[in-house]
Amino acid sequence: MSNLIDRQSEGVFIISATPFTDDGALDLDSTDRMVDFYLEKGVSGMTILGIMGEAPKLASDEAETFARRVLDRVAGRVPVIVGVSAAGLDNMKRLTDTAMDAGAGGVMVAPQPGMVTEVKLNNYMAQVCKTLGDDVPICFQDYPQTTGVQVSVETIIGLTVNHPQIVMLKHEDWPGLTKLSRVRAETGTGDVPRLSILTGNSALFLPQEMQRGADGAMTGFAYPEMLVQVVKRHKAGDVDGAEDLFDAYLPLVRYEQQLGLGLAIRKEVLSRRGVIASPRVRAPGPSMTARDHDELTRLVARLEKRLEELN
Numbered sequence: 236m237s238n239l240i241d242r243q244s245e246g247v248f249i250i251s252a253t254p255f256t257d258d259g260a261l262d263l264d265s266t267d268r269m270v271d272f273y274l275e276k277g278v279s280g281m282t283i284l285g286i287m288g289e290a291p292k293l294a295s296d297e298a299e300t301f302a303r304r305v306l307d308r309v310a311g312r313v314p315v316i317v318g319v320s321a322a323g324l325d326n327m328k329r330l331t332d333t334a335m336d337a338g339a340g341g342v343m344v345a346p347q348p349g350m351v352t353e354v355k356l357n358n359y360m361a362q363v364c365k366t367l368g369d370d371v372p373i374c375f376q377d378y379p380q381t382t383g384v385q386v387s388v389e390t391i392i393g394l395t396v397n398h399p400q401i402v403m404l405k406h407e408d409w410p411g412l413t414k415l416s417r418v419r420a421e422t423g424t425g426d427v428p429r430l431s432i433l434t435g436n437s438a439l440f441l442p443q444e445m446q447r448g449a450d451g452a453m454t455g456f457a458y459p460e461m462l463v464q465v466v467k468r469h470k471a472g473d474v475d476g477a478e479d480l481f482d483a484y485l486p487l488v489r490y491e492q493q494l495g496l497g498l499a500i501r502k503e504v505l506s507r508r509g510v511i512a513s514p515r516v517r518a519p520g521p522s523m524t525a526r527d528h529d530e531l532t533r534l535v536a537r538l539e540k541r542l543e544e545l546n
Contacts, residue, residue: 238314240341240372242402243450244431245470246279247462248316250455252502253288253301254511259518261297263304265511270308272510277463279451281309282343282374284318284330286381287455287498292517295326299333306337314340316374316453322347324366331367341372343405346384353390357397364398374403374453378435388417395422395430405453407435412447419448437492438462442478445469456491457504458484483541487534496521500531507535 251273254265273281283305284290284298293301302317309315317334319342321327331342344363350356364373375394377386386408395401406415415432423429433453434444441452442465451466461484468477481488487504491497499521502514516522523531 238311238338238340240280240314240316240374240403240431242429242431244280244314244403244433245450245466247277247451247459247466248280248282248314248433248453249273249278249459249462250285250287250435250453251281251283251305252455252498252505252511253284253290253293254502255513255515255517257513257515259515261301262512263300265513266301266304267308269505269510270305272508273459274309274312276460277467278313278459279463280314280316280340281305282316282318282453285343285455286318286378287501288318289498289517289520290318290320292520295330298330302330302334302339303337306334306339309338311338316341316343318343318376319367320345320347320376324362327363328366331371335371341374341403342367343374343376345376345378345382346386348383350382350384353387356384356386356390357393360394360398360401364400367400369400371400372403373398373401374405374433375401376405376407378405378407380407380409388414388421391418391430392421392427396427399428401430403431403433405435406432406444406449407454409436411436412440412443415444415447415449437497438488439492441465442469442474442481445477446474455501456484456488457501457508458487479545483545484538487538490531490534496523496527499523500527503528503531504535 254262256262319330435454465477506514
């Protein structure tokens with residue numbers, strides 16, 4: 236079954252964690268449980284081997300094993316995007332071919348650090364598109380806080396016009412709401428094809444991003460059902476209801492946003508929810524203190540109380 240991303244893709248593409256055992260090995264049993272959990276919560280798609288998926292800490296054979304396991308478990312029910320950003324195009328091509336052969340819906344590519352001029356970035360993405368093949372749909376990741384590469388609206392539009400396989404933008408520039416508004420307004424008109432826009436930034440600005448014309452979210456959060464419901468309510472026209480629900484979760488969204496510690500918190504919550512066996516983050520990685528655990532427990536209890544009040 237072909238389930239490729241396209242210019243109309245929408246909803247919530249959850250950024251998947253990569254589960255490890257306590258001794259740091261890939262945990263494939265937890266991977267199966269995690270996939271089932273995400274699907275039960277109603278996600279429209281999944282994105283694996285992203286930055287929060289600890290992709291740089293995986294050996295190439297581990298990345299391929301994990302991708303195949305997720306794709307087998309998803310079994311075509313939703314599109315799966317595989318992060319393939321790498322310093323070398325050969326490695327990118329190898330992982331892309333493996334993923335697409337196993338049923339991936341597309342790949343995500345971020346510009347490499349150092350692409351600090353539009354000429355360099357355009358040349359690089361032209362090479363990427365040629366190397367991967369024009370039958371591979373690409374999600375372009377605009378994440379300057381991590382890559383150091385500032386990408387203008389004009390460049391984003393040029394990329395999707397010149398390379399029809401670039402069908403989706405993962406938007407996580409910050410501040411970026413005006414940029415998002417412009418990309419939405421300036422694509423899908425005249426000679427410029429529509430571009431699917433999914434947003435990141437740990438969902439901190441999700442209600443505003445939806446109001447600015449995003450098609451949904453591509454981010455991680457230990458409560459994917461919140462992301463799904465906020466997007467669904469917004470698309471149904473219940474803008475205030477979407478924001479009320481988001482506000483209930485905001486303390487936890489914010490808590491997960493702590494640079495360096497956020498992934499450990501997310502994995503801890505997924506572990507507490509019975510999704511993954513171990514909250515292990517591969518070294519070098521953050522770990523939570525006893526005080527952090529107590530704080531998280533209190534935040535979760537407050538969330539549960541708030542949700543009861545809302546229902």
